[in-house]
Amino acid sequence: MTRRHTYYLIARTLALDLHPERAGEIVKNLPEKETHWQLLVKTGSDNMILPSFFLALQRHHLLKHLPADLQQYLQYVFELNNERNLSVIRQAGEVRDLLKSENITCLFMKGTGNILDGLYAHTGERMVYDLDVLVPEDKMLTAAQLMEGQGYHTQKKFNPRALESTMHYPILLREDHVAGVEIHRMPVQYLYRKSFHSQTIFENAVESKSEKGFLLMNYSHRIIHNFLHAQLMHSGHYSARVSLRDLYDLLLLSRKEDPMEVFASFGHYQGKSIAWLKLMHKVFGLEMPAHLSRNRRGNFFLRRHERVMRMNDWQLKWQLIIIMAIQKYVVLPARVLWNRQARNYVFSRLLDPAWYGRHIKAMGRMIRRKP
Template identity: 30%
Template sequence: MSYKEELYFIAACLTISFDNKNRLKVEKLLKSNSIDWDNLVKISTGHYVFPALYCNLKREDFLHYLPEDLVSYMKHITTLNRKRNLQIICQAKELNNLLLVNKVTPIFLKGTGNLLAGLYNDVAERMVGDIDFLFSQEDYPKAIKLLRANGYFDVGKYDFDFPEQRHYVRLKKDNYIAAVEIHKGLLIEKYSNEFNYNFVKKSLQIINGVSVLSYSNKLNLSIIASQINDRRYYYKTIALRNAYDVFLLSKKTNAKDAINSLKKLNQPLNFF
């Protein structure tokens, strides 16, 4: 398999619960014993979809086609990620309660927002870095002050808050699993007047007392975070973690309708 074929194979594995054509194709390749599993582990790990790969293969009862030592390793990593994500969910709910009590409303974004919305069949599927949330311009400094007063401290330090900066420096609290990023914006300055707090707040979901983006704006942000903020539109590359989120979100909302709600961003969104 070439790198391109390996990338396509991993992507196909992530869809087998929804697409029978891909399911049959994946099973045929698994039976052929022609897969270089060392490469597949490297690629899926580099794209942060290794646990998702395991969960999808397990769900379709395909693990018996894999080497036993690989299955044990995949199970171990996925178990660790599940434990981490459950801790992140607890931390996010604690932060939500702290902020709401102080009359500040956070909107949870990206991986944490998807976990809180119950997007994944298994919370272990998504690899999450920081807890990201968005605030109004008015609540942004209040959120920073509140978290600092409750034990969170800066990881790194700017001399001043750059006007174009989308989020404050990462904050961490001792004995808590995840760092936190407090956002006042979602996009680089070029597009910030189109996709921003005022745009997304009109269609928020409140799930179990937690505010998250609508499914259409979750889909848009999943693409935007990769294509615009990480400049993948320019370099013509793809991140499978973002692609997997978009795939799952496309089962919750109409992708074309979602991207057509934006004008300046329509081309890079449609390109994805």
């Protein structure tokens, strides 16, 4: 059994709500050796999808086919994540109320927003690292100061020279709270700002359905944000390495609104968004709509993804390092020539003496990291 096999096994399990008749096939493909079970758990953990995997098995009465100790472990991970997410919801309420006290409108994005909206089958299903909070562009610093006044702190000092190209304030932490908070002035990096602007998001925002009183992106904007974040900002389209957590979010959102229509209306990055949709259908074993399968765009990305799925850990590690090096040391310097925000991004760092040490340490950690 390979990493590729476990990746697709987890994905097909997550899609059982759409194809419950495939439960027997899932059971047939479950691991037999202990080392294969360990690989499955590692794949699920790497993709931050173990709670969703556990719940899918539970809903379709398949947990009995797992070793008893693995059942207990998955139950433990799920309960731990559920407890954490309940704390995240309470923390989100505190952040909202604090900003509201100073008349700052805030909107919750990504996993936290989806949890607040009840997108998942259970509160404990989605794993989140931090709260992504969008505020009006001119309110980011005020909002951050409010948070710091309530005991939050950053591990990295904010560089005011970089404001023009800054997407969010350095992550704010508080020892007695489970999650960090990112105060965003833009929902995406400066490169994608013109096609996905804060003002449009706020104008079309909706109130959460599960936890009342929270402002969220509408479904169309969440689908677009999912694509921009996973495929462009995190280089998924270039590396062809895709997190199941991001794909699963897209799958759930696609049951609320047709992503093909959303991307057609969006009108940007058509080839890359088609590739993203094709990958979702392929990974979860869904029948691809005729108009999507007839479109030749995205097919090369699918072949690259398949090649990446067959790479070993060392190949994956060096692929990531090479792509990152090209983006940071070739593409970004070239972009400085024509993009004002890119110039701000680069020169604000070069003029910050503390940046050099942080950058060297970050590169060292990446190179030393075990595959």
